[in-house]
């Protein structure tokens with residue numbers, strides 16, 4: 001008799017198991033970024049205190065991803081919504097999850113204002129270099145020369161400017177008590193550690209936390225598995241430097 005063992009992938013405890021497999025396309029970076037987030041939350045043991053906000057764009061497909069209270073808001077407006085929750089209930093851990101279009105284009109003013117005010121929330125932004133949900137249009141993060149639905153000859157930075165450097169901008173306008181980093185789905189261990197520090201910064205009541213995660217969108221990039229990985233691991237970091245930009249000093253005592 002042959003015994004077949006079904007191997008189930010290990011999921012973070014705070015994931016909502018009955019909504020898996022998730023709704024993202026196969027190979028999508030959102031799932032990996034949310035795995036790192038789930039692992040960070042498990043390791044900090046804060047699941048019962050988390051309120052999760054997701055944006056417009058493919059991030060909204062995470063509305064039933066976790067066993068958390070979840071709010072869905074319009075482009076970039078997830079940031080002020082989570083700011084409101086945090087100000088009303090400071091004991092909660094508030095996370096605003098969004099894409100590069102929502103955070104850096106359509107709703108960018110909210111990121112700038114929350115960072116300037118040093119709001120005690122965590123903004124997590126998945127940068128997949130274009131507008132994923134609407135079919136792959138050029139975004140502020142589209143790489144120079146990159147072909148998208150609205151830049152069929154490749155992005156021309158002479159008339160559309162250079163790719164937005166979100167963490168660099170946030171680091172420039174936040175005080176020293178903020179945590180700011182750029183990670184990548186191609187190094188999930190490092191990305192998880194960044195998210196833990198971002199969450200810990202909120203737990204400690206220090207200030208704003210911001211992590212951009214380089215993420216794949218094979219559907220709109222029209223890439224196979226190997227090319228998708230190569231783009232995330234080799235091409236994106238040429239413009240988007242991976243690492244920590246601002247780490248608050250440890251409090252005395």
Ligand SMILES: Cc1ncc(C[n+]2csc(CCOP(=O)(O)OP(=O)(O)O)c2C)c(N)n1
Nearest residue numbers: 057058059099100101102130131132133134
């Ligand atoms: C004011 C407004 N403009 C445009 C749209 C259409 N729209 C919906 S999702 C989206 C792109 C979102 O891209 P991004 O934030 O990068 O998320 P992704 O899907 O790539 O994860 C756009 C342009 C909209 N809903 N509202």
Ligand code: SF4
Nearest residue numbers: 024025028058132217
């Ligand atoms: S369109 Fe792109 S970002 Fe959206 S779910 Fe599919 S792979 Fe992910």
Ligand SMILES: [Mg+2]
Nearest residue numbers: 099100130132
């Ligand atoms: Mg995007």
